[in-house]
Amino acid sequence: SKALKDPSGNVLSKYFVPSKFSSQCITPPTPFRNSSSRKSFVPFDQGIEYRRLEAQRSILVQVQSEKSCHELYSFASQFGTVQSMHHYTLPGQTHFVIVEMKDSQVTRRILNKCGHLDKSQVIPVRSPFLWFRANKNKTKLSDESDYAKINCDTHNVFPPTEDHVRECLASCNTITQQMTTLHNITKMNDINTRLRFLVAYQVELALSGLFPLCAIFPFGSSVNNFGKLGCDLDLVLQLDLQSQGDNDQCRLMFHCKSSLGSERSQTLRHLETVGDLLQLFLPGCSQVKRILGARVPIIKYNHDMSALECDLSMTNLTALYMAELLYLFGEIDWRVRPLVFTIKKWAKDINLTNPTPGRWITNFSLTLLVLFYLQSVKVLPPLKLLIDEASLKDRRISEDGVNCTFVRDITKLQFHPSIPEQSTDSLTTLLFGFFEFYSQYDFNNQGISLYLGSPIPKPEHGALYINNPLERGLNVSKNVSFEELERLKVEVRNASWTLESTANSNNKPSHTPSESWGLLELFKKQNLSEKAKSVFFSEKSRPKERMVSVEDLFSTETSEDSQVPVE
Ligand code: GTP
Ligand code: MG
Numbered sequence: 001s002k003a004l005k006d007p008s009g010n011v012l013s014k015y016f017v018p019s020k021f022s023s024q025c026i027t028p029p030t031p032f033r034n035s036s037s038r039k040s041f042v043p044f045d046q047g048i049e050y051r052r053l054e055a056q057r058s059i060l061v062q063v064q065s066e067k068s069c070h071e072l073y074s075f076a077s078q079f080g081t082v083q084s085m086h087h088y089t090l091p092g093q094t095h096f097v098i099v100e101m102k103d104s105q106v107t108r109r110i111l112n113k114c115g116h117l118d119k120s121q122v123i124p125v126r127s128p129f130l131w132f133r134a135n136k137n138k139t140k141l142s143d144e145s146d147y148a149k150i151n152c153d154t155h156n157v158f159p160p161t162e163d164h165v166r167e168c169l170a171s172c173n174t175i176t177q178q179m180t181t182l183h184n185i186t187k188m189n190d191i192n193t194r195l196r197f198l199v200a201y202q203v204e205l206a207l208s209g210l211f212p213l214c215a216i217f218p219f220g221s222s223v224n225n226f227g228k229l230g231c232d233l234d235l236v237l238q239l240d241l242q243s244q245g246d247n248d249q250c251r252l253m254f255h256c257k258s259s260l261g262s263e264r265s266q267t268l269r270h271l272e273t274v275g276d277l278l279q280l281f282l283p284g285c286s287q288v289k290r291i292l293g294a295r296v297p298i299i300k301y302n303h304d305m306s307a308l309e310c311d312l313s314m315t316n317l318t319a320l321y322m323a324e325l326l327y328l329f330g331e332i333d334w335r336v337r338p339l340v341f342t343i344k345k346w347a348k349d350i351n352l353t354n355p356t357p358g359r360w361i362t363n364f365s366l367t368l369l370v371l372f373y374l375q376s377v378k379v380l381p382p383l384k385l386l387i388d389e390a391s392l393k394d395r396r397i398s399e400d401g402v403n404c405t406f407v408r409d410i411t412k413l414q415f416h417p418s419i420p421e422q423s424t425d426s427l428t429t430l431l432f433g434f435f436e437f438y439s440q441y442d443f444n445n446q447g448i449s450l451y452l453g454s455p456i457p458k459p460e461h462g463a464l465y466i467n468n469p470l471e472r473g474l475n476v477s478k479n480v481s482f483e484e485l486e487r488l489k490v491e492v493r494n495a496s497w498t499l500e501s502t503a504n505s506n507n508k509p510s511h512t513p514s515e516s517w518g519l520l521e522l523f524k525k526q527n528l529s530e531k532a533k534s535v536f537f538s539e540k541s542r543p544k545e546r547m548v549s550v551e552d553l554f555s556t557e558t559s560e561d562s563q564v565p566v567e
Pocket of ligand 2: 220221222231232233234
C-alpha cells in the first residue's frame with residue numbers, strides 16, 4: 001500500500017492517496033461498506049498533520065495580476081522546487097497566490113531573503129504573508145513547459161451566488177441529484193483549506209519564540225468536512241502541546257512565571273494579550289474584537305488576505321476531538337454530508353439558524369440532529385459502538401479530564417457483526433424521513449443521545465435536549481428557547497408537506513430546467529407571516545395520511561440512488 005508522504009518524502013501515513021487529497025478537507029466521501037474504502041480513508045489526525053506541514057511549506061503572495069504568476073514561479077524556483085501554486089482574487093481585483101514549496105527549509109530560505117519596503121513606515125514583522133513587487137529588473141522567466149506543469153489555476157474562495165446555486169439545482173433531474181449537487185458546489189475546496197491552515201500557522205509562528213511547542217488547530221466545520229466555502233474559521237490555541245509528555249521526569253526543569261488566579265481569569269488575560277498581538281503586529285488581521293464574557297471566551301478577527309472570519313479560543317482539545325467525531329460520522333457513509341448540507345441550507349434560508357448566537361438552534365446542534373436521525377435509520381452506528389471498538393492507541397483524554405476515546409480507524413467497523421444491515425435508502429428518502437422523524441419526535445419527554453443512537457428520557461427541563469456526545473453531562477442545545485423549538489417543529493412539518501407537494505406536482509419527466517421544484521421549493525424564503533404559517537401548517541390542516549407513499553413518489557430515481565456519486 002502507498003505510504004502517506006509529504007513532498008520531501010517523509011512518511012506520514014499508510015492510507016494517504018495524494019491525487020484524491022485535493023477534493024476535500026481531508027478525504028473524499030467513502031462508502032462505509034465498500035471494500036476499497038481502506039485505500040481512501042485518511043485518519044483525521046494524519047489529515048490535520050498533513051495540512052499543518054503543507055502550511056509550513058507555503059507562502060501567501062500578493063501579486064499584481066495573474067500574469068505575475070509565471071514570474072513568481074521563476075523567482076521561487078531559484079530557491080528550490082515549487083510543489084504547487086494556487087491563484088485567487090478578492091474583491092477590488094487584488095490577486096493572491098499560495099506558493100507551496102517542496103521542502104519547508106526552502107520556504108525558510110525564501111523568507112530569510114525577504115525585505116521590508118520602508119522600515120520607517122512599517123512595523124518590521126516577518127511572516128509568510130508577502131508581496132511580490134513590480135521590479136524593473138525582471139526575473140528571467142523559466143521554461144514555459146515547467147511552469148505549465150504547476151498548473152496554477154484560479155480558484156474560488158467564496159461560496160457561489162444564490163442565483164448560481166438555484167440554476168444548478170433547477171437543472172438536476174432528481175432530488176438526490178440536487179442534494180449531491182448542492183454539496184459539491186458549496187463544500188469547502190482545497191485552496192480554502194490551505195488558507196485556513198496558513199492563517200492558523202501565522203499566529204502559531206508569532207507565538208513560537210515564547211512557546212516553541214504551541215499549536216493552533218482549526219476545528220469545527222473547517223475540518224469536520226461539513227464546512228461550506230466561506231464558513232467561519234474556528235481556531236483553538238494550545239500553548240504547550242507536549243505538556244503531558246514524560247519530560248516532567250527530566251532533571252532539568254524550565255524556570256517559569258507562576259500562574260496566578262483562576263484558570264478562567266488567566267485564559268482571559270492571555271487571550272487579551274494574543275488579541276493585542278494580532279491587532280498590533282500581524283499583517284492581514286483586522287477588526288480584532290475581544291469577546292471575553294462568553295461561556296467560551298474568544299478573540300474574533302477578520303483575516304483580510306484570506307477573507308476569513310476567525311474565532312480564536314484557548315480551551316482544551318475537546319473541540320478538536322468533536323470535529324474528529326463528526327468527520328468520522330461523515331466518512332462512514334457518503335449520504336451523510338449531502339444530507340447535512342441540505343438541512344443546513346434549508347435552516348438558513350428559512351431563518352431557523354442565524355449567524356449570531358442566540359436562542360435559536362445552531363448549525364452544530366442541527367448537524368447532531370441529522371446524525372441522530374441517521375443513527376435511528378441505521379445509516380450510522382451509535383457512538384457507543386465507536387467507543388467499544390477503540391483500542392489503546394485511540395485513547396484521548398483532554399486536559400480537563402474529558403474522555404474522548406473512540407475508534408479512529410473506521411475501516412475496522414466494516415462488516416462489524418453488531419452493526420445491523422445498513423439502510424440503502426436514497427438521499428431523497430432520507431431527506432423526507434428526516435422531516436417526518438422530527439415532525440413526530442416527542443421533544444417534550446425525549447432527549448437525543450448520539451451515544452446510544454436512540455431517544456433517552458429527558459433529564460432536565462429545557463426546550464431541546466441534545467446530549468453532548470463527548471461530555472455526556474451536558475446539553476448542547478441548552479440555548480434553544482421554547483419558542484424556537486416550536487418554530488423548528490412547525491418548519492419540519494412545513495418542509496415535509498412542501499416536499500410531498502413538490503414531488504406530487506413535479507416528479508414528471510417533463511419538468512423544464514427553469515421550473516422551481518424539489519429542493520428549490522424547500523429553500524424558498526417563506527413569505528407567510530409567523531401567525532399565518534402556524535395556522536396554515538397546524539395539525540388540523542395537514543393531511544393525516546399521505547396520498548402516495550414516498551417510494552412511489554421518487555420511484556424514478558431509486559435505480560441511480562443506490563450508486564455513489566462520482567466526485
Ligand atoms: P458553522 O456554522 O459552519 O461554522 O459550523 P461549526 O460546526 O463550525 O459551528 P460553530 O462555528 O458555531 O462552532 C464550532 C465548534 O464549536 C463546533 O463544531 C462544536 O465543536 C463547538 N460548539 C459550537 N457550539 C457548541 C455548543 O453549544 N456546545 C458544545 N459543546 N460545543 C459547541
Ligand atoms: Mg464554525
